[in-house]
Amino acid sequence: MLEISFVKPALPKAGAIVALLAEGAEPAGLLKTLDEAADGAIARALDAAGFKGRKGQSATIWAPAPGLTKLVAIGLGPLDKLTPEGAEAAGGSAWPAISGETAALVATDALDAPVAVRVAMGALLRSYRFDKYRTTEKAEDKPKLAKLSLAAANPTTAKNAFAPFKAVAEGVFLTRDLVSEPPNVLYPAEMAERCKALEALGVQVQILGPKEMKKLGMGALLGVAQGSAQEARLVAMRWKGVTPKKGDKPICFIGKGVTFDTGGISIKPAGGMEDMKWDMGGAGTVIGLMAALAGRKAKADVVGLVGLVENMPSGNAQRPGDVVTSASGQTIEVINTDAEGRLVLADVIHYAITQYDPKWMVDLATLTGAIIIALGHEHAGLFSNDDALAAQVLEAGTTTGEACWRMPLGEAYDKGLKSDIADMKNVGGRPGGSITAAQFIQRFVQGRPWVHLDIAGTAWSSKDTATVPKGATAFGVRLLDRLVADHYEG
Amino acid sequence: MRFAAVTEHFSARAAIGLENGFDAQGQTIALDPSLGDEADGARAWAALAEPSRGLEIDAREWPTDAAVAIATGAALRAWRMPKGAPTCLKPALLVLCRAPEEARRLWPRAAAAVAGNLFARALVAEPANRLTPANFVERMKALAEEGLTVSVLGPQELERRGYGALSAVGRAAPTGPYLVTLEWKGAGQPIAFVGKGLCFDNGGISIKPALGMEAMRADMAGAAACAGAMLALALRGAAGAAVAVLAVAENAIGADAYRPGDVLISASGRSIQVMDTDAEGRLALADALHHAITRHAPRAVVDIATLTGSIVTALGHHRAGLFGNNPTLRDALMTMGEVVGEYLWPMPIGTAHREDLNSDIADILQCAPAGRLLPDACHAAAFLKEFVGETAWAHLDIAGVETAEEDTPLAAKGAPTGFGARLLEGLVEG
Numbered sequence: 001m002l003e004i005s006f007v008k009p010a011l012p013k014a015g016a017i018v019a020l021l022a023e024g025a026e027p028a029g030l031l032k033t034l035d036e037a038a039d040g041a042i043a044r045a046l047d048a049a050g051f052k053g054r055k056g057q058s059a060t061i062w063a064p065a066p067g068l069t070k071l072v073a074i075g076l077g078p079l080d081k082l083t084p085e086g087a088e089a090a091g092g093s094a095w096p097a098i099s100g101e102t103a104a105l106v107a108t109d110a111l112d113a114p115v116a117v118r119v120a121m122g123a124l125l126r127s128y129r130f131d132k133y134r135t136t137e138k139a140e141d142k143p144k145l146a147k148l149s150l151a152a153a154n155p156t157t158a159k160n161a162f163a164p165f166k167a168v169a170e171g172v173f174l175t176r177d178l179v180s181e182p183p184n185v186l187y188p189a190e191m192a193e194r195c196k197a198l199e200a201l202g203v204q205v206q207i208l209g210p211k212e213m214k215k216l217g218m219g220a221l222l223g224v225a226q227g228s229a230q231e232a233r234l235v236a237m238r239w240k241g242v243t244p245k246k247g248d249k250p251i252c253f254i255g256k257g258v259t260f261d262t263g264g265i266s267i268k269p270a271g272g273m274e275d276m277k278w279d280m281g282g283a284g285t286v287i288g289l290m291a292a293l294a295g296r297k298a299k300a301d302v303v304g305l306v307g308l309v310e311n312m313p314s315g316n317a318q319r320p321g322d323v324v325t326s327a328s329g330q331t332i333e334v335i336n337t338d339a340e341g342r343l344v345l346a347d348v349i350h351y352a353i354t355q356y357d358p359k360w361m362v363d364l365a366t367l368t369g370a371i372i373i374a375l376g377h378e379h380a381g382l383f384s385n386d387d388a389l390a391a392q393v394l395e396a397g398t399t400t401g402e403a404c405w406r407m408p409l410g411e412a413y414d415k416g417l418k419s420d421i422a423d424m425k426n427v428g429g430r431p432g433g434s435i436t437a438a439q440f441i442q443r444f445v446q447g448r449p450w451v452h453l454d455i456a457g458t459a460w461s462s463k464d465t466a467t468v469p470k471g472a473t474a475f476g477v478r479l480l481d482r483l484v485a486d487h488y489e490g
Numbered sequence: 491m492r493f494a495a496v497t498e499h500f501s502a503r504a505a506i507g508l509e510n511g512f513d514a515q516g517q518t519i520a521l522d523p524s525l526g527d528e529a530d531g532a533r534a535w536a537a538l539a540e541p542s543r544g545l546e547i548d549a550r551e552w553p554t555d556a557a558v559a560i561a562t563g564a565a566l567r568a569w570r571m572p573k574g575a576p577t578c579l580k581p582a583l584l585v586l587c588r589a590p591e592e593a594r595r596l597w598p599r600a601a602a603a604v605a606g607n608l609f610a611r612a613l614v615a616e617p618a619n620r621l622t623p624a625n626f627v628e629r630m631k632a633l634a635e636e637g638l639t640v641s642v643l644g645p646q647e648l649e650r651r652g653y654g655a656l657s658a659v660g661r662a663a664p665t666g667p668y669l670v671t672l673e674w675k676g677a678g679q680p681i682a683f684v685g686k687g688l689c690f691d692n693g694g695i696s697i698k699p700a701l702g703m704e705a706m707r708a709d710m711a712g713a714a715a716c717a718g719a720m721l722a723l724a725l726r727g728a729a730g731a732a733v734a735v736l737a738v739a740e741n742a743i744g745a746d747a748y749r750p751g752d753v754l755i756s757a758s759g760r761s762i763q764v765m766d767t768d769a770e771g772r773l774a775l776a777d778a779l780h781h782a783i784t785r786h787a788p789r790a791v792v793d794i795a796t797l798t799g800s801i802v803t804a805l806g807h808h809r810a811g812l813f814g815n816n817p818t819l820r821d822a823l824m825t826m827g828e829v830v831g832e833y834l835w836p837m838p839i840g841t842a843h844r845e846d847l848n849s850d851i852a853d854i855l856q857c858a859p860a861g862r863l864l865p866d867a868c869h870a871a872a873f874l875k876e877f878v879g880e881t882a883w884a885h886l887d888i889a890g891v892e893t894a895e896e897d898t899p900l901a902a903k904g905a906p907t908g909f910g911a912r913l914l915e916g917l918v919e920g
Contacts, residue, residue: 271862272862369862369863370803370804372863372864372865373800373803373804373863373864373865373866374800374803374804374805374837374865374867374868375804375837375838375865375868376840376842376843376846376864376865376868377842378838378840378841378842378843379838379840405837405838407804407835408805408808408809408835410808412808413806413808416806430802430803431802431803431805431806431807431890431895432802432803432804432805432806432807432808433803434804435805435806436806457863
């Protein structure tokens with residue numbers, strides 16, 4: 001992980017310097033010092049490059065001073081319109097320009113301390129790279145920058161302010177690692193083992209295997225797992241950041257963790273099937289979120305639950321037409337074995353309610369292709385039976401840049417799940433496919449306040465954004481960390 | 491349809507306290523005492539064993555406006571496919587209410603909306619060999635008798651004026667394309683309705699699979715809804731002004747058909763690269779929206795179209811997609827949708843949706859290149875947004891709700907719903 005340090009403003013002797021400039025602002029602080037030392041050549045060069053400090057604008061000046069390789073100027077737009085997310089984007093967009101340097105300093109000394117912290121967070125988030133399986137990559141193709149310095153008027157204050165962000169970034173990286181791991185390496189038991197590592201942060205971790213789950217009657221989850229050589233796991237993680245008072249209830253996050261989804265007997269087409277390694281994205285996010293909350297010692301009582309299975313076709317696999325009995329006692333006719341995520345969630349949600357009696361629940365799942373056809377990749381689909389909770393999640397999504405879009409629920413959609421021989425079918429047909437999936441899950445929440453996030457379109461990104469390199473996005477970690485911070489920390 | 495205070499002899503009666511069944515006087519139908527709304531009236535009609543013999547509904551338990559709603563629901567549910575309706579022995583529907591005089595005063599406005607809805611349904615039900623673009627235009631011209639001002643731009647005129655998008659879509663068919671304008675000259679700046687009127691859509695060169703293609707006769711349901719709304723406004727003599735601009739065409743295949751890869755110059759001057767000739771609705775709407783906005787300076791414009799399969803995957807058959815650029819207009823439509831039982835759901839237009847339409851050689855792609863899991867409904871809305879400028883605008887994607895996939899309160903399974911006619915009509919004051 002890129003090391004971040006905050007230092008007293010002083011011109012570096014070597015490496016690159018990054019200057020963040022608001023639109024229409026004159027050079028100040030270190031940049032001004034640099035410019036004066038060069039008799040105004042820096043300002044003239046930026047002017048000649050057409051650099052005006054507009055949001056998203058950047059310019060590079062090579063060898064701006066003896067010893068320095070380059071100056072990278074990044075535009076912030078008008079200062080009065082600069083948001084924390086804008087500062088992160090600026091920090092993130094600096095990363096590709098400096099990652100090949102051996103040393104780099106960001107001249108944030110003339111900006112407010114909170115801005116500097118967010119710039120650091122942006123650069124850190126963007127610096128993520130999953131390269132453990134690249135054995136022949138040449139050294140010069142790898143990023144060299146191991147430590148990024150940011151100039152701040154009061155480095156200690158900035159460092160302390162940055163600590164919780166660093167903890168969240170560690171949670172994000174954990175999620176990205178889990179989602180990026182190939183499915184032969186990351187199977188349910190291995191993923192459960194990795195949850196165990198959270199104990200070092202003070203998280204209580206409990207792992208259930210097939211025997212325990214069978215005893216609890218989790219026929220829906222186990223039905224999905226039965227075709228695979230890999231055993232299923234259910235992992236319960238609890239972070240007690242507060243001593244609960246009598247009557248206090250924990251809040252609960254639940255993740256779908258299908259470590260690989262072939263579709264089972266209703267097997268998927270070959271094209272793009274490799275993407276199904278990230279069908280555990282919801283669980284990956286819950287695990288990273290627990291790490292983030294524990295890492296920053298959030299003052300909240302939080303339970304994270306992940307249902308981990310592999311969906312494989314085999315002689316022992318579940319068939320279309322099978323009827324399974326869920327832990328809640330409700331029976332499900334399996335029409336399509338590739339609609340497996342909701343079967344896993346059904347039993348994990350029931351477990352959450354019976355074991356923890358939560359105040360509310362949020363589940364995350366890479367659940368349906370239909371949500372991508374509905375919304376694309378900019379929004380996760382949000383379904384809820386509780387307007388107040390839904391509004392809080394939507395707001396946290398907007399402020400963290402992990403946007404959600406509310407989708408409808410209703411009796412008319414629920415009717416699509418009617419089965420001729422069981423309490424319900426596991427699919428309701430193509431029309432409104434994400435909605436009927438949510439209706440299915442809703443049948444297991446027993447009227448508790450609940451939000452379901454369908455992250456099939458947002459868990460993975462096919463292109464770089466300012467703070468998220470292409471690949472696993474860890475969508476939801478920052479959003480839900482924010483939700484807890486804004487509303488549930490006492 | 492009559493309102494009265496005293497019962498007459500009918501062989502079928504609906505009232506609170508009855509059980510579904512038959513007694514000495516004929517059929518009895520139970521009303522739900524908790525409702526007293528359109529759905530109650532519609533359910534009573536749907537339960538009728540012999541519609542041709544008429545029905546008496548006892549609505550005296552409810553206030554007069556509920557009696558009117560019950561009558562409205564029954565009248566909508568009573569719509570049948572036009573294949574020679576049986577004659578009625580009695581007045582088809584008698585609604586008993588406490589104040590028949592008051593009901594008769596309230597009824598004309600409701601009846602106008604019902605007539606608009608049923609007009610739209612009749613258009614949607616017509617097969618494409620009968621309802622050609624030219625025939626559609628003739629039926630629109632007949633609306634002049636109701637007090638609407640009707641004007642038509644034909645194929646040559648559209649070509650001459652540079653309506654390159656609509657012209658391309660309609661040119662391989664034997665008749666059309668046309669741009670039909672229906673005006674209701676009320677007070678103030680008009681609200682504009684823009685409808686997609688593809689009398690048949692075989693997909694063109696990007697031809698559709700055979701399975702289910704017959705349903706494409708309904709691809710003019712947006713235009714039909716606009717026409718129905720305008721008819722309702724005329725029948726009730728609305729105070730406010732409204733204008734409907736209908737893009738009427740048939741997307742056919744032929745030697746002169748437009749092709750994937752073609753670049754079209756739309757009426758707005760923007761160039762459009764065609765990717766899929768079966769995404770023709772947005773092309774027709776682009777020119778119609780431009781025409782409505784530049785010619786009529788509307789205070790708001792609402793377009794309505796059976797536009798994408800994507801919206802069916804997103805919202806199913808119970809809600810239409812609502813896109814737009816104006817929260818006030820969005821909220822007004824959402825509210826009116828709840829009132830008339832034509833349910834909508836807001837959907838996003840994101841920056842990535844527009845970026846997906848960046849073209850190498852033209853101002854915009856008509857749709858994203860073919861691929862898996864494309865948010866085509868959002869793409870279509872992002873496309874249309876390019877043609878509305880700053881005007882307050884909403885786009886209703888009604889694919890999936892123009893025909894009742896199952897029995898709904900107001901329409902029998904398989905029947906056109908007339909979705910949109912009452913919704914749009916309700917936006918105009920007075």
